[in-house]
Structures are given as structure tokens and as C-alpha cells.
Amino acid sequence: MLDALSASAQPRVVRRGDYAPPAWLVPDLALHFTLDPARTIVRATLKVERNGAHDLPLLLDGDGLELLALRVDGAAVDPVFAGEQLSIALAGDAHEIETEVALAPERNTQLMGLYASGGLLCTQCEAEGFRRITWFPDRPDILTRYRVRLEADKARYPILLSNGDPVASGDLAGGRHFAEWHDPFPKPSYLFALVAGDLVANRTGFVTRSGREVSLAIWVRAPDLAKTDHALHALETAMRWDEQVYGREYDLDVFNIVAVDDFNFGAMENKGLNIFNSRYILADPDTATDYDYDAVAAVVAHEYFHNWSGNRVTCRDWFQLSLKEGFTVLRDQQFSADQGSPAVKRIEDVRSLRAAQFPEDAGPLAHPVRPDEYQEISNFYTATIYNKGAEVIRMMHTMLGAERFRQGADLYFDRHDGTAATVEDFVRAMEDASGADLAQFRLWYSQAGTPRVQALLSHEPGDGRARLSLRQSVPPTPGQPVKQPMALPLRIKLFGAETAAPLAAEQLVELRDETAEIVFEGVSERPVLSINRGFSAPVIVDANRPAADLAFLSAHDDDPFARYEAIQQLMLDTLVLGVTQGRADHGAVIAAVRATLRDRALDAAFIAEAVLLPSESFIGDQMAMVDPEAIHRVREALRRDLAQSLAADWRAAYEGAHANRFEYSPAAKGARRLRTVSLGYVMASGAPDAPEIAFAQFEAADNMTDRQGALTALVNSDADCREAALDIFYHRYSDNALVLDKWFSTQALATRDGTLDRVIELAQHRDFTLANPNRARALVGAFSVNQRAFHTAGGGGYAFVADQLIALDKLNPQTAAKLVPALGRWRRFDAERAQAMRGALERILAVPGISRDMFEQVSKSLE
Ligand code: PHE
Ligand code: ZN
Numbered sequence: 001m002l003d004a005l006s007a008s009a010q011p012r013v014v015r016r017g018d019y020a021p022p023a024w025l026v027p028d029l030a031l032h033f034t035l036d037p038a039r040t041i042v043r044a045t046l047k048v049e050r051n052g053a054h055d056l057p058l059l060l061d062g063d064g065l066e067l068l069a070l071r072v073d074g075a076a077v078d079p080v081f082a083g084e085q086l087s088i089a090l091a092g093d094a095h096e097i098e099t100e101v102a103l104a105p106e107r108n109t110q111l112m113g114l115y116a117s118g119g120l121l122c123t124q125c126e127a128e129g130f131r132r133i134t135w136f137p138d139r140p141d142i143l144t145r146y147r148v149r150l151e152a153d154k155a156r157y158p159i160l161l162s163n164g165d166p167v168a169s170g171d172l173a174g175g176r177h178f179a180e181w182h183d184p185f186p187k188p189s190y191l192f193a194l195v196a197g198d199l200v201a202n203r204t205g206f207v208t209r210s211g212r213e214v215s216l217a218i219w220v221r222a223p224d225l226a227k228t229d230h231a232l233h234a235l236e237t238a239m240r241w242d243e244q245v246y247g248r249e250y251d252l253d254v255f256n257i258v259a260v261d262d263f264n265f266g267a268m269e270n271k272g273l274n275i276f277n278s279r280y281i282l283a284d285p286d287t288a289t290d291y292d293y294d295a296v297a298a299v300v301a302h303e304y305f306h307n308w309s310g311n312r313v314t315c316r317d318w319f320q321l322s323l324k325e326g327f328t329v330l331r332d333q334q335f336s337a338d339q340g341s342p343a344v345k346r347i348e349d350v351r352s353l354r355a356a357q358f359p360e361d362a363g364p365l366a367h368p369v370r371p372d373e374y375q376e377i378s379n380f381y382t383a384t385i386y387n388k389g390a391e392v393i394r395m396m397h398t399m400l401g402a403e404r405f406r407q408g409a410d411l412y413f414d415r416h417d418g419t420a421a422t423v424e425d426f427v428r429a430m431e432d433a434s435g436a437d438l439a440q441f442r443l444w445y446s447q448a449g450t451p452r453v454q455a456l457l458s459h460e461p462g463d464g465r466a467r468l469s470l471r472q473s474v475p476p477t478p479g480q481p482v483k484q485p486m487a488l489p490l491r492i493k494l495f496g497a498e499t500a501a502p503l504a505a506e507q508l509v510e511l512r513d514e515t516a517e518i519v520f521e522g523v524s525e526r527p528v529l530s531i532n533r534g535f536s537a538p539v540i541v542d543a544n545r546p547a548a549d550l551a552f553l554s555a556h557d558d559d560p561f562a563r564y565e566a567i568q569q570l571m572l573d574t575l576v577l578g579v580t581q582g583r584a585d586h587g588a589v590i591a592a593v594r595a596t597l598r599d600r601a602l603d604a605a606f607i608a609e610a611v612l613l614p615s616e617s618f619i620g621d622q623m624a625m626v627d628p629e630a631i632h633r634v635r636e637a638l639r640r641d642l643a644q645s646l647a648a649d650w651r652a653a654y655e656g657a658h659a660n661r662f663e664y665s666p667a668a669k670g671a672r673r674l675r676t677v678s679l680g681y682v683m684a685s686g687a688p689d690a691p692e693i694a695f696a697q698f699e700a701a702d703n704m705t706d707r708q709g710a711l712t713a714l715v716n717s718d719a720d721c722r723e724a725a726l727d728i729f730y731h732r733y734s735d736n737a738l739v740l741d742k743w744f745s746t747q748a749l750a751t752r753d754g755t756l757d758r759v760i761e762l763a764q765h766r767d768f769t770l771a772n773p774n775r776a777r778a779l780v781g782a783f784s785v786n787q788r789a790f791h792t793a794g795g796g797g798y799a800f801v802a803d804q805l806i807a808l809d810k811l812n813p814q815t816a817a818k819l820v821p822a823l824g825r826w827r828r829f830d831a832e833r834a835q836a837m838r839g840a841l842e843r844i845l846a847v848p849g850i851s852r853d854m855f856e857q858v859s860k861s862l863e
Pocket of ligand 2: 302304324325328
């Protein structure tokens with residue numbers, strides 16, 4: 001019949017204020033798939049019911065569907081389109097709508113809807129992919145019971161999976177077979193999923209605390225089966241943890257996870273059938289680093305936790321996205337903290353917040369945790385929605401305390417189970433359960449921008465009094481020139497400079513006004529300020545503490561996070577001074593690093609985090625005008641000085657952290673982390689035997705952490721053996737896509753000269769392809785965050801990224817649009833660079849047929 005218009009770059013704006021409840025509900029849906037990679041037929045039967053008194057038509061969303069048939073109550077009707085939607089006028093209060101459409105999964109390069117990946121057929125529906133499978137009101141506040149029948153060639157697709165519980169299966173004529181799945185829980189369309197393929201499972205049983213028996217399975221292709229134990233174990237651990245910590249139990253008879261190689265994101269929480277990017281499932285010591293192991297466990301837990309925070313209680317509309325994502329990220333962070341060192345986990349989480357979210361909040365794409373409008377919702381799966389959203393809920397946890405927070409979470413789940421809720425519902429449940437007043441605190445959801453807090457501590461020794469003056473400000477962001485003061489929970493403590501003892505118990509100060517003064521009595525010694533301990537608020541603190549105080553805290557603070565902060569701030573102050581003044585004294589940093597390295601009471605993982613210098617981009621983030629070359633030079637100089645001044649300490653740390661056999665435990669991971677960091681310093685010292693040490697580690701390693709750690713050290717250097725190491729690595733892993741991604745990204749992230757040319761060359765490599773999102777991110781994404789290389793004078797880095805994004809947009813707009821922010825930071829660079837960056841953005845914008853995803857990101861970046 002007719003082809004629906006495909007979504008194009010018409011700038012539509014969707015506004016939160018325009019929300020209206022759906023005119024029609026869809027309580028039941030039957031889906032029938034005749035699967036085939038070239039041409040799949042989907043028949044859908046929708047039971048629709050009028051929602052309230054009105055005479056509006058039923059509106060169905062569709063994108064790129066070939067409509068073969070449309071029937072209302074059994075009678076064929078001609079389709080009427082209203083924009084991108086199918087509009088069906090209905091006389092009664094309940095009707096049955098049938099549609100039949102055709103799709104071509106193997107030509108679906110966007111990886112939204114039904115697509116082919118490595119011989120499988122699979123789906124991705126969040127946020128608006130279901131409309132690429134069938135005509136449907138594709139919005140999260142329509143909750144529907146699904147019955148699904150899948151038919152496919154049995155030899156090619158022996159396993160047929162969908163949401164819920166399996167109810168029937170059997171053979172059909174012509175070598176085909178079928179499976180039927182019923183999901184008893186009404187769900188929004190974005191949680192629909194199916195998978196067909198030649199898969200094998202790693203299985204185990206799980207008995208919930210009320211005695212329900214659940215069959216757990218992780219499905220992969222046969223050669224990958226041996227790499228699934230870690231993920232399966234993480235799943236069991238996460239299920240138990242959610243029962244114990246949040247009182248949440250699983251609710252179906254089966255829980256299936258499938259790993260696929262081509263995936264736009266990390267993973268997806270489809271009800272009872274999670275679909276994962278294989279990089280967050282597959283792990284064995286030879287191919288996965290400790291970082292990968294941790295990420296697998298965190299993402300498995302994250303998707304599992306969505307069964308309650310996301311699926312049982314879902315989002316009313318996409319402006320509420322952080323309702324499920326912020327809360328679920330917090331839950332996965334708490335889970336990971338409980339599995340290892342909470343302090344190190346907090347350090348890692350804050351580091352990634354500062355690396356990804358702070359720059360977003362300070363740039364042209366800044367948006368509130370609950371946005372007010374969007375053009376393309378895919379662009380709002382951001383660090384602000386996920387990570388700042390998690391920090392906002394964490395602050396509620398801090399202010400309410402664990403017990404009242406849990407009561408609030410229970411009330412939220414009780415009240416809203418089986419419904420599509422809002423951020424407001426969540427905050428109100430927290431208020432109602434705890435009695436707290438969160439009226440002002442709600443500004444965290446509506447105001448964008450990272451708040452800054454100035455803290456000034458003064459001491460009046462005569463009166464034994466100390467005064468802490470606090471002043472907060474929230475910077476202007478696009479569309480929000482003027483801000484109101486936020487409610488900020490700050491954990492604060494004073495230490496005596498002479499005795500190194502706490503002068504009083506820690507206080508939780510809630511700053512609500514623009515300014516506040518806190519008075520401490522009985523302070524006879526000079527006090528040293530420890531503030532925002534544990535990173536209690538996601539803000540930037542300017543406390544202007546002298547190097548001596550930071551060094552003091554780095555040795556004596558009893559909050560490990562604050563200790564880490566102190567040494568990092570000391571490094572940062574030294575580096576920024578070096579860049580702005582041309583020189584800075586390294587003495588205090590060297591002394592603090594020495595003391596940290598020699599402190600026997602500290603664990604290795606913490607030491608490794610603390611002694612690592614802030615990244616070049618983070619140094620750049622502190623400056624109004626970023627000079628990438630100067631930052632690189634000054635940072636390398638401090639690295640070399642640290643390396644040479646503490647040469648013996650680095651060798652001792654390196655050798656002390658040596659393990660003979662791979663083990664995955666917090667202690668062994670910490671040792672490997674310290675080993676890699678120490679190796680970096682041994683290399684930076686320029687000692688003639690350093691490359692040999694690195695190369696020996698590279699060859700002897702029995703795990704990927706040590707191997708990639710050594711490779712990175714070599715690739716950052718000018719050592720002769722660097723090319724040999726790269727070749728060995730390539731040939732050893734040439735059949736493993738996930739490890740080849742590391743081969744690409746290690747080179748794209750290299751801090752040495754010539755990285756731009758190497759990256760341009762790698763884009764021509766026969767293993768490079770933009771069709772696989774992991775590979776595209778491994779080269780183009782990694783390069784765009786390599787501050788020095790991306791900003792190479794002459795603008796070649798910008799031109800390269802623009803070329804890649806233009807090509808990628810034609811295949812996969814979502815993945816392309818995610819890589820725009822690096823180019824959007826032009827305001828922070830000198831005129832020549834800024835102009836070249838704008839030129840690259842303008843060139844992208846001028847491409848005919850640019851996607852809506854790209855259009856939004858690029859046009860906002862130019863404003
Ligand atoms: N909802 C997924 C998660 O965070 C992320 C996702 C979004 C995956 C969009 C695919 C597409 O857990
Ligand atoms: Zn999520």
C-alpha cells in the first residue's frame with residue numbers, strides 16, 4: 001500500500017509542558033512475526049479502548065514501515081496519515097485494529113527496531129524503535145499485555161526468544177518452527193524484544209526469597225560460552241542484593257540475557273529478555289581487563305535492577321527518563337560499592353562524572369536532569385540524565401539517611417507499581433515517607449549547570465572560634481540565564497593542623513541560601529577544612545586551600561575520598577599554575593605522592609587512584625581558554641619529575657604489586673592497577689631499561705589488564721618496541737572484535753606525537769568499520785577525547801572527525817550524534833581552533849539529508 005514518511009531532519013520540538021494523556025489505550029496486543037532477514041512480515045492485532053470522553057482519532061506511530069494491510073474490526077480500511085502518524089477515526093469505545101507490515105532487518109543499519117547482527121535477528125526499541133517494527137502508539141504511558149508468536153527457519157534460527165514466559169513451541173512445514181511467548185506484565189512498547197538465532201546458553205537456577213524458582217540463562221554464540229560465567233555470577237549476586245537492600249524480588253519464571261555484537265548502547269532492560277552489547281557480557285582473563293570485568297558486573301546489575309526501577313514502574317514520558325536511569329545508576333553504584341572498596345568505587349564514579357557530565361553541563365548541550373524540550377530523544381541519553389540524575393538521588397539518600405530513604409523507595413514502588421510515573425512522584429514519595437521538605441531540592445531537576453561553592457575558613461585563635469563562609473552560584477546555561485540557589489548537602493569536618501586530630505565530629509550542612517556562615521567553637525589550633533567529603537554534592541568547590549593544607553589532608557583526612565580529593569587538588573593547582581604562569585614548584589606534589597606511596601595502611605587500588613595525575617582534559621576544564629599543547633607539556637614535565645624524583649618508590653611499588661597468577665578479587669585488582677600506574681611512571685622516568693620492563697610485562701602477562709597496561713605504556717612512548725608490541729597484539733587477537741577495539745582505542749588515545757596521522761591511517765585499516773558502533777567509538781570516539789591529538793594545530797583532527805560523522809550519520813544517526821560534543825566545545829579554544837571547529841560543524845550541518853539526531857546536536861553546538 002503506502003510507505004510512511006521516514007523521520008527526517010524537520011526540526012520538531014517536543015515540549016514537556018505539552019504532555020496530554022493518551023486518547024486511546026491498548027490493553028492487549030498480539031504480534032505475529034514471520035522472520036526473515038531480507039523480508040520479515042509483522043502482523044499486529046491491537047485491542048484499543050477509548051480513554052475518557054472525547055472524539056479524537058487513534059494515532060499510531062510508524063517509521064519506515066511498508067504497510068500491507070489495515071483492518072478495523074475485521075474490515076479493510078484505507079490508511080489516513082497525519083504527519084508521521086497513522087490516524088484512525090473510531091466510532092465506538094472499543095475496537096480491534098489489525099495491521100500487516102514488511103521490514104528488511106538486514107538493511108537496518110540504524111540498529112533501532114528489528115535488525116540483523118552477526119547472524120542473529122534482534123530488536124532495540126527504546127526510546128522510539130517499536131514504531132520501526134509495527135504501527136503502534138509508541139509512547140511509554142501506554143501499558144499493554146503482549147502475546148507474541150515467532151516463526152523462522154529452524155536451522156538458521158533454532159532459538160526464538162521474546163519477553164515474559166514461553167508458552168508453546170513446535171515445528172512447521174518447510175523446515176520452519178515457531179515459539180510463543182506471553183508477558184503477563186503490562187509494559188510500554190519500548191520494553192518489547194525478540195531474538196532469533198543459533199545460540200547456546202549458560203544457565204543456572206535462582207530461588208527468590210519468597211521461594212519462586214527462576215531459570216536464568218545467558219545466550220551467546222557457541223564459541224563465546226566460556227566467557228559468560230562472570231556475567232551469570234553477577235546476575236545472581238545482583239538478584240540477591242536487590243532483595244536484601246531494596247526488598248525487590250524477581251517476578252517471572254525465566255530471565256534471559258542475549259549478547260549481540262552490534263548495539264548502540266551498553267545494554268537494554270527489556271522485560272525478561274535483556275539484550276546486551278557483547279562487551280558487557282563476555283569476559284575471560286585473556287581478553288577482558290579488570291575494568292571490563294567490573295563494567296560487566298555493573299551493567300548486568302543495572303539492567304536487572306531496571307526490572308523494578310524502570311519496568312514495574314516506568315516513565316510517563318521521555319522527559320522523566322532520569323526517573324528510571326538516575327535511580328538505576330545509583331542502585332548499580334551502590335551494588336558495586338558493596339562488592340569491593342566503596343571508597344575506590346566513589347572515586348571512579350566521581351571521576352567519570354567530572355570527565356563526562358561536568359563538561360556537558362558547562363557546554364552548549366547543557367540540559368536539566370528533567371529536560372523541558374527535545375528534538376530527538378535519543379540525544380538525551382546523557383551523562384546528565386544518568387550520572388547527575390544518580391547524584392541527585394544520592395543526595396536525597398544522604399539527607400534522609402539510609403533508613404528513611406529505603407522507606408521512600410518502598411512507598412514509591414508500592415504507590416506506582418504497574419504504572420508510568422514521573423520524577424515528581426518519586427520526590428513526593430521520598431517526602432511523604434520521611435517528612436522531609438524537598439521543595440527547594442527539586443531545583444536539581446529543573447536547573448542545569450554545575451553549582452559552584454566558594455568556601456572560606458577563618459580562624460580567631462583568641463576566641464577559639466572558626467568561621468566558615470559559604471557562597472553558592474549556579475552558572476547560566478542555554479535557555480536558563482538566571483538561577484535560584486540550590487539546596488546542597490555538604491559533609492564538612494575540621495582537623496587541627498598541629499595534632500592532625502579532628503576538631504569536631506563531621507557535620508552535614510545543608511546550604512540553602514546563596515550565602516551562609518557556620519561557626520565552630522572551641523577551635524584553639526589552626527583548623528584545616530575538609531569539605532564535600534565523599535562528594536556529598538555534585539558541585540565544584542573553590543576552597544582556595546594552600547598547598548600545605550592540601551598536603552596535610554592528603555595524609556591525615558579520615559575520609560578516603562577527601563584524601564584523594566586533596567592530593568588531586570594539589571596536583572591540579574600545580575598544573576594550572578604551570579600552564580598559566582609558565583612554571584610551578586613540584587615539591588609539594590612530590591612529597592604528597594611519596595607519602596601516599598609509602599603509607600602501608602592504604603590499599604593498592606586507592607594508592608593507584610590517588611597518585612594518577614588529572615587528565616589533560618580535566619586540566620583544560622579548569623581554564624577559560626584551553627591550550628592543549630601547554631597542558632600536555634606541563635603535565636608531562638610533572639610526570640617526569642615525579643617519575644625521576646621517586647624512581648626507587650615506583651620500582652618498589654611496581655615489584656610489590658606483582659602477582660604470579662591471575663585472580664579476580666579486590667586485592668588482586670588493586671595490585672594490578674597500582675602495577676600499571678607505576679609502570680607508567682617507570683616509563684616516564686626515561687630510564688633506559690623501562691621499555692624492556694614494559695615489553696616483558698606485555699609478553700608474560702596472563703591477563704588483559706597487565707597486557708593492555710604494558711601496551712598502553714609502550715604506545716604512549718617512543719620506544720622502538722612499540723610497533724612490535726602493536727603487531728603482536730593485533731595478530732594474537734585478530735579474530736576477537738572486542739580486543740581489536742582495544743587495539744584501535746589504545747592508539748587513538750596515545751599521548752605521543754603523531755597520533756592524528758596514525759588515527760587517519762587506522763580509519764583505512766581493513767578491520768575498521770563504521771557499521772559496528774563499538775568499532776566506531778573505539779577509533780573516532782576515543783580520538784575525540786584525546787585532547788592534545790584532537791586539537792592538533794591546523795584543524796586536521798576536526799576535519800577527520802567531521803568526515804567520519806558525516807559518513808556515520810548515513811548509517812547510524814544515533815551513534816553519530818553522540819560524538820558531536822567534542823566539536824561543540826569551540827568556545828573554550830583560541831580563535832583559530834574555534835573557527836576550525838565551527839567550520840567542521842557547519843560542514844556537517846550542510847549535508848543534505850542530515851538526520852534529526854545530528855541536526856539537533858550540531859545546530860545547538862553552533863549557537
Ligand atoms: N535503557 C538502557 C539502559 O540504560 C539504555 C539504552 C537506551 C539502550 C537506548 C538502548 C537504547 O539501561
Ligand atoms: Zn538504564
